[in-house]
Amino acid sequence: MARPRKFDVPRGVDDIATAPITKSYFHEIAPDLSAELIEDQFEVPPRAHPVRVRIRSEVIATGAKQFRSIPYLASVRRRNADVLSKMVLGLHEYADRPDLAVYTYPLFSKSKQMLELLEAGEKEGNARLIIRMIRDTFMNGQWENYRRSDTRTVVAALIEGKLIAEDVTIADAGAVFDKLADLGFNPVGAELPAMEKDNEQEEAQVPC
C-alpha cells in the first residue's frame, strides 16, 4: 500500500492520523491595487479519524499603504507642482498666438491629474482648494490672462510658493484666491445662480 504523501505535518508526531494540517496564504496588495488570484490544491490522505485542516489567509497592505501616506502624497504634490509651475512659465512661447487656448490644455489636464492623485490625501485638502483655483484659470476663456507675462510669473510663483511647501494651510488658499483675483481672474470658476425668490412672483429668470 502506498504511503500517503506527507503534507505540512510536523515531524515527530506519533499519531499521523490526527495531526492538524495548516496551510498559509499571503495576499500582498501592490501599490497599483491590481487584483490577483491565488489558487492552490492539495490532497488530504485517507485517515481512520477526522483531521483538522486549518487555512490561514493574510492580507498585507503595508506596501499599498505607503502610497497613500501623508508624506508620500505631499511628495507627489510637490513633484507635480514643480512641473505645473514650469508649464505656466513655458506658456510665454505661445502668448501671442491666437490659439493660446490649445496650449493651455495640458496645464488644465495636469491640474485635473493632480486633483485625482491627491484625492485620497486627508491632509491635502487645502492643496486641492488651491489646485482647483489654478485649474479654473484655464477654463471659460480665462486663459487669455496668460498672455501677460506678469500673470505667468505670479501664477508660477504662487504654485511654487504654496504647493511646494511642506504643509499647505487654508491661509495659503486664501492668499492664492486674493492674488488670482488681483490678476483679474474669477477664482471661483462657477457662476452664481440668479436669485430665485421664495414666495414672490417676479419676471422669469434663468440660471447663469
Add this chain to the structure above:
Amino acid sequence: MSKKKPKFLVETSAIPPALKATTPRYTAYFNEAIADGALYSSLYIRKEFMRRWICDTIRVALVLKQCTTWADALVILEQDFGRKPKGTLDVVQHLLRQTGTINNSEAAAEEVGRLAWQWLKLFDRVFAAKVNNLSKCQIGGRELKVDGNSLLSDLYAFYVEFQKPITDCEVNDFLSLAEAKSKARGLLDHFEAKKCDSVENLDKLSANGTNITCKECGTIGDAIVALEQPNSWCLVHVDKAFNALCGALEKENKHIKSLTAVAKIDLNPDSTGSQVASGSE
C-alpha cells in the same frame, strides 16, 4: 474739483452681476448701469446672501457626499428643495460636468463645497464697504471658518449654527411697529408698498404681535433692506418690489434688468440699458 462717486447699495437680487459671477454680457450691462459708482453692502444683505446661496450650496454638497452619484443626489434635492434652487442645481451640474467629477461623489461634494467658501470670500472682497447695521442683525457678520482638510465637516458646522434663529434680535426695536410714526408703519400704510409680499408678511407679524426671530425675518427681508438704506445711497436691485418700497420711503433706487431680460436686449438692439425708477435720478 473731481465729482464725488455715486454710492450704490447693492440689494440681494443684484449681487451676481456685482460680483462679476454671472455671464460676461450681464456683468457688462451691470457695469454700464452703475458707471463708476462705489458698491456697498450691509450685514443684513450679507445675511441674505449666506441664507440663499451659501447655505443652499452647502446643502447640495452634503447631500452629494451621501449619495453614490449626482443623479441620485439630484432626485433627492429636487424633492427636498422644490423649484426654488433650480438655478443652483443647474450651476452645480454644469460645474461637475466641466470638471469631470460628476461620477465621483466624493470629489464632487468637495468641488461644490468649496464654492460656498469661495463665493463668500468673493462677496467680502467686492463689498468691503458696508452701510451701518441699523437692524442690528446678529448673524450677517458671521465668518465661514473652514479648513480644506475638513471642508465638509466645517461647512456642516456653519450650516447648523446658521439655521439656529436668534430669539432676542434687536430688529424688533428697529422696526418699532407699535409706534404709529415709525418708518415700518409707514410702509404698511403705503398704497403701493403694502402690496409687496415682504410688507404683507410684516403686516401679519405686526397684527399678531409676533417676536421676530431669524425665521420670520427671512420673510420680510426686502422691507428691512429698504428701511436700512441710507438716504444718500442709491439702492440697486433686480427685484421690482423695491420700486414700491423705495418710492414709499422716498429713497433713490435703480431697477436693473434681470439676466433673462438682458439676454433679450441682445436680440433686440433697439432696447436701451438699465431703467431708472421714476423719481430716482
